[in-house]
Amino acid sequence: MTNKYLLFVFVVLFLSAQVNAATVNRFVNTASTAGGDGTTNNTTGSTRAYASLSEWESNESTDLVADGDVHIVTCGGGVDTTDTTINGWTTGSSNGITIQCTTDKHDGRSRDVSGSGYQISSGSATGTLKLSEDYVTIDGLDIKNTTTNPAITWTYGTFTAADNSQILKNTVCQNVNTSSSSYIINCSRLNVIITFENVIAYGGTRGMDSRSASTVTINHCTFWRHQDQLGLVADTEATVKNTYIGKASGSSQDFWTGGAAPSGNNNASSDTSVSTDYSSSQASQVGSTQFVSVTAGSEDFTLKASSGLEANGASGISTNDIIGTTRDVSTPDIGAFEFIATSTRRIMVVSQYINNLIETYKYN
Amino acid sequence: MKKILAVLTLMLIASPVMALDITLQIMAFPSTHTLPLEEEAVRYKRGDIVGVYLSSKVPEPPSLTSRSVFIRITDVPSTAIEKAKKLIREDIDANVLIRRRQYNIDPQSLPSGIKQKLLTDREVTVTWIQAKPYLIDMKTGLSITDGDIT
Numbered sequence: 001m002t003n004k005y006l007l008f009v010f011v012v013l014f015l016s017a018q019v020n021a022a023t024v025n026r027f028v029n030t031a032s033t034a035g036g037d038g039t040t041n042n043t044t045g046s047t048r049a050y051a052s053l054s055e056w057e058s059n060e061s062t063d064l065v066a067d068g069d070v071h072i073v074t075c076g077g078g079v080d081t082t083d084t085t086i087n088g089w090t091t092g093s094s095n096g097i098t099i100q101c102t103t104d105k106h107d108g109r110s111r112d113v114s115g116s117g118y119q120i121s122s123g124s125a126t127g128t129l130k131l132s133e134d135y136v137t138i139d140g141l142d143i144k145n146t147t148t149n150p151a152i153t154w155t156y157g158t159f160t161a162a163d164n165s166q167i168l169k170n171t172v173c174q175n176v177n178t179s180s181s182s183y184i185i186n187c188s189r190l191n192v193i194i195t196f197e198n199v200i201a202y203g204g205t206r207g208m209d210s211r212s213a214s215t216v217t218i219n220h221c222t223f224w225r226h227q228d229q230l231g232l233v234a235d236t237e238a239t240v241k242n243t244y245i246g247k248a249s250g251s252s253q254d255f256w257t258g259g260a261a262p263s264g265n266n267n268a269s270s271d272t273s274v275s276t277d278y279s280s281s282q283a284s285q286v287g288s289t290q291f292v293s294v295t296a297g298s299e300d301f302t303l304k305a306s307s308g309l310e311a312n313g314a315s316g317i318s319t320n321d322i323i324g325t326t327r328d329v330s331t332p333d334i335g336a337f338e339f340i341a342t343s344t345r346r347i348m349v350v351s352q353y354i355n356n357l358i359e360t361y362k363y364n
Numbered sequence: 365m366k367k368i369l370a371v372l373t374l375m376l377i378a379s380p381v382m383a384l385d386i387t388l389q390i391m392a393f394p395s396t397h398t399l400p401l402e403e404e405a406v407r408y409k410r411g412d413i414v415g416v417y418l419s420s421k422v423p424e425p426p427s428l429t430s431r432s433v434f435i436r437i438t439d440v441p442s443t444a445i446e447k448a449k450k451l452i453r454e455d456i457d458a459n460v461l462i463r464r465r466q467y468n469i470d471p472q473s474l475p476s477g478i479k480q481k482l483l484t485d486r487e488v489t490v491t492w493i494q495a496k497p498y499l500i501d502m503k504t505g506l507s508i509t510d511g512d513i514t
């Protein structure tokens with residue numbers, strides 16, 4: 001009798017634990033108005049989507065570990081003009097935050113170029129998206145700073161040593177004006193463990209700084225500077241693979257080689273700096289030869305058919321590119337895009353859009 | 365005389381009095397879970413201004429489950445919404461976030477009629493002159509001035 005009772009208690013406890021572990025889905029839609037509870041992607045009614053990512057963050061910050069939840073916010077609509085700080089949550093390795101775009105994801109180009117998709121854009125002097133929590137994934141966003149400051153930064157956060165994981169993937173980042181003291185992406189912060197995959201970053205400042213971080217993995221990224229500024233500023237914390245870094249003109253190094261050497265291979269640069277620290281790499285790959293457009297205001301980093309980045313990446317790093325195209329298993333391309341013919345790419349984007357639409361409506 | 369009148373008319377047309385009708389989203393019921401000290405310092409506090417919107421963009425009543433209340437303010441002297449958004453400035457010093465928001469409205473300091481309306485409706489409309497004394501710069505402890513957002 002006692003054993004049966006204990007078994008019953010265990011079953012109840014087990015089921016309770018299962019029920020408590022949940023995915024919380026919330027929505028941001030710039031076509032909505034402030035004051036909703038964000039539980040649907042509707043743009044009217046009390047359950048309407050949040051009007052901005054900032055509104056979502058202020059309303060939803062909670063203790064995900066105690067709640068046993070993971071939290072996913074899906075962003076849509078047009079331009080979200082409020083800079084946002086992710087702070088004040090309690091997260092854990094099984095209880096993280098994902099900020100994503102699905103149906104309103106960019107097509108590999110910024111909204112400034114394509115005219116569609118969700119974009120978070122501000123002129124904030126501290127950066128547009130500021131991350132200060134231990135387990136946060138950004139997937140599919142278009143992030144812009146309209147001045148010289150970072151599109152995305154981790155430099156205001158406090159991160160737990162060996163117990164945090166930041167992921168930035170399938171995302172387009174940009175800033176605008178020229179500066180030698182600022183970066184498009186800045187993750188140079190104590191204890192940060194971060195992975196970049198399929199990220200495009202371009203602008204007028206330096207590309208990215210990761211020097212004070214703990215572990216930085218950079219795979220299949222494309223960084224471009226319109227001005228003569230340094231590209232990737234990294235030391236031994238960084239491992240870089242299948243990544244292209246270039247600039248329009250000038251002598252500032254694409255891969256800065258002034259510090260302790262990072263690890264990695266199969267990268268490419270517009271100058272010769274890639275050859276200093278990385279094996280099996282492609283030097284002197286001029287941007288205008290590789291990409292459809294590196295012109296400021298019409299950036300399109302899809303590969304030209306003649307690109308030297310094609311089939312020169314290391315295998316086994318990533319299965320898909322920034323818009324979901326399946327990568328070549330044995331000889332993937334360097335950078336955020338896998339080369340395919342333009343007509344096929346359009347079909348891929350439409351197909352991905354339909355899949356995302358189905359996923360989104362599951363929660364409505 | 366006619367010429368002077370024409371010039372004065374032109375000046376009047378060229379320099380209209382600019383004023384905005386904005387709505388502030390105010391944190392009213394902040395989260396209460398335990399945070400490490402350094403995070404506790406920068407979490408949203410009651411009265412922090414979460415967002416600034418043109419009132420025309422906030423046409424619906426707020427959800428009663430929202431953590432926020434909304435204060436519509438007419439005749440704000442900002443020349444553009446971007447200027448008014450200075451109200452959501454964070455307080456950051458040497459790469460350290462000191463406060464989530466520099467400006468705050470302490471709900472306890474509001475007139476009882478306004479407080480009661482916010483409790484029942486979650487929204488209220490006031491003028492800029494009425495609002496100014498309650499909009500406090502947390503760095504200086506002083507009320508906001510027109511110059512802070514123009």
